[in-house]
Amino acid sequence: MSARSRNLPRRSCISTPGSSERFLAKAPSVTADMTFLDLEDSVAPNEKVAARARVVDAIRNGQWDDRVLCVRVNAWDTSWTYGDIIEVVGNAGERLDEIMLPKVQSAAEVVAMDLLLTQVEKNSGLPIGHIGIEAQIETARGLINVDEICAASPRLETIIFGPADFAASIEMPVLTGGVAIPEYPGDHFNYVFSRILMAGRANGLQVIDGPFLKVRDNEALREFAQRTRVLGYDGKWALTPDQAAVLNEVFSPTQEQFDRAYDILETYNKATEDDHTGALMFGDEMIDEASRKMAKKFLSRGERAGLRRSAH
Ligand code: GLV
Ligand code: MG
Numbered sequence: 001m002s003a004r005s006r007n008l009p010r011r012s013c014i015s016t017p018g019s020s021e022r023f024l025a026k027a028p029s030v031t032a033d034m035t036f037l038d039l040e041d042s043v044a045p046n047e048k049v050a051a052r053a054r055v056v057d058a059i060r061n062g063q064w065d066d067r068v069l070c071v072r073v074n075a076w077d078t079s080w081t082y083g084d085i086i087e088v089v090g091n092a093g094e095r096l097d098e099i100m101l102p103k104v105q106s107a108a109e110v111v112a113m114d115l116l117l118t119q120v121e122k123n124s125g126l127p128i129g130h131i132g133i134e135a136q137i138e139t140a141r142g143l144i145n146v147d148e149i150c151a152a153s154p155r156l157e158t159i160i161f162g163p164a165d166f167a168a169s170i171e172m173p174v175l176t177g178g179v180a181i182p183e184y185p186g187d188h189f190n191y192v193f194s195r196i197l198m199a200g201r202a203n204g205l206q207v208i209d210g211p212f213l214k215v216r217d218n219e220a221l222r223e224f225a226q227r228t229r230v231l232g233y234d235g236k237w238a239l240t241p242d243q244a245a246v247l248n249e250v251f252s253p254t255q256e257q258f259d260r261a262y263d264i265l266e267t268y269n270k271a272t273e274d275d276h277t278g279a280l281m282f283g284d285e286m287i288d289e290a291s292r293k294m295a296k297k298f299l300s301r302g303e304r305a306g307l308r309r310s311a312h
Helices: 021-029 045-061 081-092 107-124 140-144 146-150 163-169 190-202 218-231 241-250 255-273 289-304
Strands: 012-017 034-038 068-072 098-101 132-137 156-161 206-209 235-238 280-282 285-287
Touching: 012 021, 012 068, 012 241, 021 034, 021 045, 034 045, 045 068, 045 081, 068 081, 081 098, 081 107, 098 107, 107 132, 107 146, 132 140, 132 146, 140 146, 140 163, 140 190, 146 156, 146 190, 156 190, 190 206, 190 218, 218 241, 235 241, 255 280, 255 285, 255 289
Parallel strands: 012 034, 012 235, 034 068, 068 098, 098 132, 132 156, 156 206, 206 235
Antiparallel strands: 280 285
């Protein structure tokens, strides 16, 4: 895993097509926690090979801040995967944090990627283990095998849900993946979201929701993104700078939540250390060690988002 990017925030993960000089040139100046340069589904088959060098050039010469920087390669069931890795990882240098592997169906696919990355790192002078892996779950088989997939390599940093390919894989009768279905009484992906979250958390991974394809409707995005935010996901994909701005907000704690978490921690720490008390009242609620764990997560997420305890 990439020690640098392992714990960086990924509230907004913006996609940039690797075949577009214009988008690649603009990508470093678009505010987002993570950028991934795509060689997969946003690149036409006859542009796949040429896009590799463009992506390498963008990584080496772009003015990147300290965000997570990733390249999505093509899936193992194509003929491009090994060439994508050898050319991109072999030439991009240390600024590349991770490779994203789409349509992962089994743990073996992650292991194969890990082994190939180790050889490429050796031959290109990168520290061994430098490149992290992000795995996308977007097929029925991938979901069935998600536990093994999440445990397949120490390089894994995130597990991602891909709603568009997933809807196609399970033959859901929709033409847009990853948006609300008004006819369905509830959240049609709740099981999938929860399943992936459990597997990811059981293996210490960040868990990310995929794209929202109605790119002109940011209010619908804000509402839809609540589903995975409330469950505990770390972030979601963005397809435009406006979507990234919405997601940075949605996946950050509010000032009120941050202040409350801060106060819970302060009160709890004082009680356990000074007064040797394990459970105590905080306002009209009982708090204990589990409250400390919940509060700590709000605090770390809030601090990553730049929040500080507001003045009393
Ligand atoms: C993303 O890759 C998706 O298929 O939703
Ligand atoms: Mg996909």
